[in-house]
Amino acid sequence: MHTVSYRFFLLLSAMFFSTTMFASVQQDSVIRGLLERIGGRGAAERFAWEVRSDMGREGCDVFEIASRDGKPYVAGNSPLAVATGIGWYLNHTACVNLTWNRPHADLTRCVLPLPKRRERREAQVAWRYYLNYCTYSYSAAFWDWERWQQEIDWMALHGVNMPLAAVGTDVVWRNVLHELGYSEAETGSFIAGPAHQAWWLMNNLEGWGGPNPEQWYDARERLARKVVERMRAFGMEPVLPGYAGMVPAVAGEKSGWDIKDAGNWCGFRRPGFLLPTDPHFASMASLYYKHLTRLMGVSSFYSIDPFHEGGNTKGVDLPAAYRAIEEAMLRVNPSARWVVQSWNENPRPECLRTIRRGRLVVLDLFSDGKPKWHDGYGGHDWMFCMLHNFGGRVGLHGRYRAVVEGYYEALSRYPSTLKGIGATPEGIETNPMLYDLLFELPWRDEDEMAGWLKAYVEARYGSSRPELLMAWDALAASVYDCRTGQQGASESVMCARPSVGVQSVSTWSTARPYYDADSLVRAAALLLSCGGSLQYADNYAYDLTDVMRQVLADSAYALSQQIAPAVGRNDTIALRRLRESFMELILDQDRLLSTRSEFMLGRWTSAARRLADGICPGESRYADAMEKNARTLITIWGTEEAANAGGLHDYANREWAGLLRDFHLARWQRFFDCLIGGKPLPTAEEWYEMEEGWTRDFSLRYAGTPQGNSYDVAYALFRKYFGNPSAYVGQ
Numbered sequence: 001m002h003t004v005s006y007r008f009f010l011l012l013s014a015m016f017f018s019t020t021m022f023a024s025v026q027q028d029s030v031i032r033g034l035l036e037r038i039g040g041r042g043a044a045e046r047f048a049w050e051v052r053s054d055m056g057r058e059g060c061d062v063f064e065i066a067s068r069d070g071k072p073y074v075a076g077n078s079p080l081a082v083a084t085g086i087g088w089y090l091n092h093t094a095c096v097n098l099t100w101n102r103p104h105a106d107l108t109r110c111v112l113p114l115p116k117r118r119e120r121r122e123a124q125v126a127w128r129y130y131l132n133y134c135t136y137s138y139s140a141a142f143w144d145w146e147r148w149q150q151e152i153d154w155m156a157l158h159g160v161n162m163p164l165a166a167v168g169t170d171v172v173w174r175n176v177l178h179e180l181g182y183s184e185a186e187t188g189s190f191i192a193g194p195a196h197q198a199w200w201l202m203n204n205l206e207g208w209g210g211p212n213p214e215q216w217y218d219a220r221e222r223l224a225r226k227v228v229e230r231m232r233a234f235g236m237e238p239v240l241p242g243y244a245g246m247v248p249a250v251a252g253e254k255s256g257w258d259i260k261d262a263g264n265w266c267g268f269r270r271p272g273f274l275l276p277t278d279p280h281f282a283s284m285a286s287l288y289y290k291h292l293t294r295l296m297g298v299s300s301f302y303s304i305d306p307f308h309e310g311g312n313t314k315g316v317d318l319p320a321a322y323r324a325i326e327e328a329m330l331r332v333n334p335s336a337r338w339v340v341q342s343w344n345e346n347p348r349p350e351c352l353r354t355i356r357r358g359r360l361v362v363l364d365l366f367s368d369g370k371p372k373w374h375d376g377y378g379g380h381d382w383m384f385c386m387l388h389n390f391g392g393r394v395g396l397h398g399r400y401r402a403v404v405e406g407y408y409e410a411l412s413r414y415p416s417t418l419k420g421i422g423a424t425p426e427g428i429e430t431n432p433m434l435y436d437l438l439f440e441l442p443w444r445d446e447d448e449m450a451g452w453l454k455a456y457v458e459a460r461y462g463s464s465r466p467e468l469l470m471a472w473d474a475l476a477a478s479v480y481d482c483r484t485g486q487q488g489a490s491e492s493v494m495c496a497r498p499s500v501g502v503q504s505v506s507t508w509s510t511a512r513p514y515y516d517a518d519s520l521v522r523a524a525a526l527l528l529s530c531g532g533s534l535q536y537a538d539n540y541a542y543d544l545t546d547v548m549r550q551v552l553a554d555s556a557y558a559l560s561q562q563i564a565p566a567v568g569r570n571d572t573i574a575l576r577r578l579r580e581s582f583m584e585l586i587l588d589q590d591r592l593l594s595t596r597s598e599f600m601l602g603r604w605t606s607a608a609r610r611l612a613d614g615i616c617p618g619e620s621r622y623a624d625a626m627e628k629n630a631r632t633l634i635t636i637w638g639t640e641e642a643a644n645a646g647g648l649h650d651y652a653n654r655e656w657a658g659l660l661r662d663f664h665l666a667r668w669q670r671f672f673d674c675l676i677g678g679k680p681l682p683t684a685e686e687w688y689e690m691e692e693g694w695t696r697d698f699s700l701r702y703a704g705t706p707q708g709n710s711y712d713v714a715y716a717l718f719r720k721y722f723g724n725p726s727a728y729v730g731q
Contacts, residue, residue, distance in 0.1 A: 039107030087157030127420030168224025242302030267646030392427025395489025
């Protein structure tokens, strides 16, 4: 008997040892893969790292940076903590800043200095959330696996452990509808095309941009599995789209279910809402979660936003609806938490009163601009979030001071319910500084933040030249110190539907600068003064292009404000001069932006066509449909009713090379020709006809390969419009 017990003990020990070793090998592989992707083949050999579960308190991520065997050494209590420590080391010791415009560096050849002392960092909050449903359309609509790998690596380096994972939700719905007996045609009229799936997922519209071919769903299923598998390999917990009661608007007629007409959204008919009092609600939710779980597994977090942006709730028993939604989620995972966006009416008081504490996580979506957290959300857990970008629009913009001060104030006021920090932008790949700032806050004490910008500048450029910090001080005190509640950057009027006295591009924003435009001119001059040694450095070239772009956009706004007085005077000579100046400025902007792929239309449209070719090889009709998806989103957005009466035209305007030259320039040319020729200005319907024609003109093809040197073009344009840059440096 003792022999049996001893053998059993040995068997258990061997099983524990092999399991532990397997987990260790997996964790090692995750970090090794990260380093090889971001640093090149052989980069992992230049680092030492270790995952140690005995570090830190339970639920608190921690990493340490030191040296071992002549190499930089990073230890953490999870693979994600180690990855975050590697990102921290690269920024603050090696001065290698990796971000969207520079996702890789040759770490096999870089000087990797050893840390001078051991550094330990513990996260103040447990969760770091990332992404917005809108991001999946405005930025990620046409991403392939390579691009998703890059983004997940970015998340890991920045410590994100709660990413929204929405890739593949269309596959879930396709499978649900097929099980319910819907035909391919009925399914296709419900599920939106890739560029508009965000608003379909948020119950705002159905079918627009579709239908998608069957091959699309097969490809998305494969991609979704890879995305959530990689997220989990790092130790992230994907936030999965939960069930909020959405059904096709025709479900009532087809099935006899008690379907609520949810009304319209910006000119689109919303999907139906299956009332929670209908006996089919529980079975419909179970069916949805069955297919979601098959594809993405079970999560600790489900994102659920019923009645988003004004959904019709008249006659709905809201407490019953919230209980039914919660119960459906808990049947999948009894310990799951409901993640809800704080936006407009949501979360409604009935939600906060109905859902018990500890079960709800509120994303204070726009903490940087319009915080709603000051009432504490009734004692529920919540997260401080930076929305920052709307529509994926290009523009220097941010609330540097408000983000820092707001986070630490919230942490001091709600230490027990503020559970995390999050980035919730509608679009990404702009203003990378703000995202580095945001995701470092949970790892720093407030008194450390005074020197943050200086450290960022040195990491960004690998240089401590005083002109660089002076330029960023000017930016931080102007364009990154927005004190208005506006939605995103002050828009470039180059991208507007032209009008006399134009003041905005999109319906809900503004073109008026909230800062002193001269401070950006000086910032551009200061950056140009460093071009001799830095002009071929990627981060420098990107930032110089972006700052110079903003300077020219501000000049366009000032020029546009001269139109109304000239019209009032009936001054045709002045209008001709303005037309020539405005057209030249747009073409100069197009030339500048052509030097960087990040600011080129071809990068967006080429991604759409590549994705289509990978799914349906050789089918040009499908590639055209995907490109039309891409073009539509950033111009007219939707149907004529949605664009004009719904106000969605130009919501996702982009100051991009190619788009400026062929789309925006043509509108301004027509506008000035009408003014000068004494003709009526185009009506909204005529503008839409012109714009919609461009979205399907595939004789216009756009490359994503940059042309020219950013420094040379920026320098030439600065001299053309402002004179010698050196005249501004000594001010």
